[in-house]
Amino acid sequence: MSDTKLAQLGENAILQRLLHQLPVNDSLITGPGDDCAVVARDNQWDSLLKTDVVVESLHFTPDTEPERIGRKALARAVSDIAAMGGLPEHALITVLCHPSRPFALLEGIYRGMSALARKFGISLAGGETSGLPYDGLVINVALTGRVERGRAILRSGGKPGDIIFVSGLLGGSFPSEWHLDFEPRVELARGLLMAGIRPSAMMDLSDGLGTDLPRLAAASNCGFEIDTSALPCRPGFSAEDAVSHGEDYELLLTLPPDQAQMLANSPFANDLHKIGKLTPFPVSNLAAGWQHFNA
Numbered sequence: 001m002s003d004t005k006l007a008q009l010g011e012n013a014i015l016q017r018l019l020h021q022l023p024v025n026d027s028l029i030t031g032p033g034d035d036c037a038v039v040a041r042d043n044q045w046d047s048l049l050k051t052d053v054v055v056e057s058l059h060f061t062p063d064t065e066p067e068r069i070g071r072k073a074l075a076r077a078v079s080d081i082a083a084m085g086g087l088p089e090h091a092l093i094t095v096l097c098h099p100s101r102p103f104a105l106l107e108g109i110y111r112g113m114s115a116l117a118r119k120f121g122i123s124l125a126g127g128e129t130s131g132l133p134y135d136g137l138v139i140n141v142a143l144t145g146r147v148e149r150g151r152a153i154l155r156s157g158g159k160p161g162d163i164i165f166v167s168g169l170l171g172g173s174f175p176s177e178w179h180l181d182f183e184p185r186v187e188l189a190r191g192l193l194m195a196g197i198r199p200s201a202m203m204d205l206s207d208g209l210g211t212d213l214p215r216l217a218a219a220s221n222c223g224f225e226i227d228t229s230a231l232p233c234r235p236g237f238s239a240e241d242a243v244s245h246g247e248d249y250e251l252l253l254t255l256p257p258d259q260a261q262m263l264a265n266s267p268f269a270n271d272l273h274k275i276g277k278l279t280p281f282p283v284s285n286l287a288a289g290w291q292h293f294n295a
Contacts, residue, residue, distance in 0.1 A: 048145035066108025077143035078184040083204040086147035093127035158201035158220030162254040171241035179247035199253035208246035226276035
């Protein structure tokens with residue numbers, strides 16, 4: 001057994017070591033490495049599978065209102081369904097909590113989840129609760145969704161020359177509390193597709209542009225060039241913050257030039273900001289964003 005510590009590897013290297021030999025079966029279309037797994041369902045739909053976790057003192061503070069904690073826990077997974085061009089369906093919720101915590105905490109968490117679930121037509125179909133042997137709170141959400149058969153948008157479809165766009169504003173997610181109250185971009189993603197504007201690659205921005213854009217570019221075997229002066233920064237925050245802060249939960253997507261022109265003439269032109277383009281070579285001019293396990 002190796003003595004290498006997780007902090008010495010970082011999140012990307014850990015995933016590369018763990019995921020390359022996992023067993024799969026013939027119904028799996030897209031496995032680890034995208035925002036969701038894609039599984040064959042029927043002649044009309046493919047299924048989307050997503051799991052996500054929030055941890056106290058990492059994704060929210062101990063004094064955060066329970067309703068906002070629950071909402072965020074579910075919204076994070078919904079954001080990944082949106083990034084595949086899909087619609088969310090059913091959720092399983094696992095809550096791990098120290099027994100000393102009040103029952104009102106769990107009631108509030110489920111109120112927040114239920115409100116968001118009703119908005120997106122999601123059924124909270126079950127789950128699990130467990131006590132923690134130390135003080136803390138962890139919530140895991142396993143979410144299913146659906147997308148038209150063969151039409152899931154992956155990270156790997158970008159081509160050199162495709163234009164890079166982001167939705168919304170970036171940076172300052174924690175101080176502004178956007179990370180608790182963001183709206184998953186299901187409506188925007190589906191609206192683009194219904195208008196015939198199909199991204200070549202797409203993902204949600206959870207770990208910051210400086211971490212997530214290199215992931216998308218690498219999956220597409222491309223590099224990228226970014227105009228940092230074009231980044232849509234939240235008021236009071238810099239381009240550097242927009243690159244590194246994370247927890248934006250916006251869409252990061254690429255469009256071929258003809259699709260970018262369609263966007264410019266569409267009702268969604270003001271919803272997306274052009275920030276750069278994909279290139280043939282794997283080069284980056286961005287500082288890194290967030291990575292789990294880094295010391």
